[in-house]
Amino acid sequence: MDELPVVTERLTVRRFDAADVPAFAAYRSDPAVARYQSWDAPVPDAEARRLVAEFAAAGEGAPGWFQYAVELRGGGGLIGDVGVCVDPNRMQAELGFTIAPAHQRRGYATEAARCVLDRLFGTGIRRVSAECDARNTASARLLERLGFRPEGHRRRHTWLKGEWTDDLLFGLLAEDHGGPEIFACRPNLLVRDLAASVAFYADVLGFWVGWRWSDRQARFLAGDEPTEPGTALVGRDQVQLMFTQVDGSHTTRLHLDVSSAAQVDELFREWSGRGAEIAEPPFVRPWGMYEMRLHDPDGNVLRVSSPPAH
The missing domain is CATH 3.40.630.30 (Gcn5-related N-acetyltransferase (GNAT))
Structure with a gap:
């Protein structure tokens, strides 16, 4: 050691x-x-x-x-x-x-x-x-x-x-030991309610909360950026997501990559057990990816995928 x-x-x-x-x-x-x-x-x-x-x-x-x-x-x-x-x-x-x-x-x-x-x-x-x-x-x-x-x-x-x-x-x-490790994705999501989005990703999907716009050390954006409570950062494993609060509908799609089908299944059990809205449970797509899809409070689609089997 x-x-x-x-x-x-x-x-x-x-x-x-x-x-x-x-x-x-x-x-x-x-x-x-x-x-x-x-x-x-x-x-x-x-x-x-x-x-x-x-x-x-x-x-x-x-x-x-x-x-x-x-x-x-x-x-x-x-x-x-x-x-x-x-x-x-x-x-x-x-x-x-x-x-x-x-x-x-x-x-x-x-x-x-x-x-x-x-x-x-x-x-x-x-x-x-x-x-x-x-x-x-x-x-x-x-x-x-x-x-x-x-x-x-x-x-x-x-x-x-x-x-x-x-x-x-x-x-x-x-x-x-080790568990599923998401290794790619860093979007900036536009959300209607910053607090609701942070709570969902932290409490349901198990992300950590890095900072919120109200933190003094986070006040580095340009003057024309949204005012508080406009921005926050959350993360899990090697993924970091930024949220920016903007009125209106701004749904998008996220691709969260994991290393194996077993890890997709493990995240499916973890997140569905906490009440996440699973749009499609895991199955093999026509292009070979093993994937599930779920929605966050803004309707953003999260696609969790593992590489095609060889």
């Missing part, structure tokens, strides 16, 4: 150090962050220092828990953590993740967790498990985007913070 840190497209995944204590204590003390977690908010400074010291001293890959610090690439500071617990048999592990509220819904948890999963499976781990409170739909959807499969629903299984909670169980095998 390569030494930490690991740099991804937008993040640095590294060991914890003492300088992380204030940021760690801040996001773990947020009641919304702690709601479905085992700890209580707020987290006292002394407890935060103790935990960060334990994280910094732990051995990556050794049996037990190891916590990865996640920061924005280029020294942007700690924004969350990803934890793994390696079984004593060193063939299976558990996964958990926490991201500060100000950095949620941008795909950072997915990007960091994928980096950690790559490291885990690279050491010979054969299976990774995860679980979450059944009400924590954001975590459940994130696990599904990472390729985890639902494996159970334990009713009133955990007594936590004065109530019985239902648990959702997920599992990911080494041979299933």
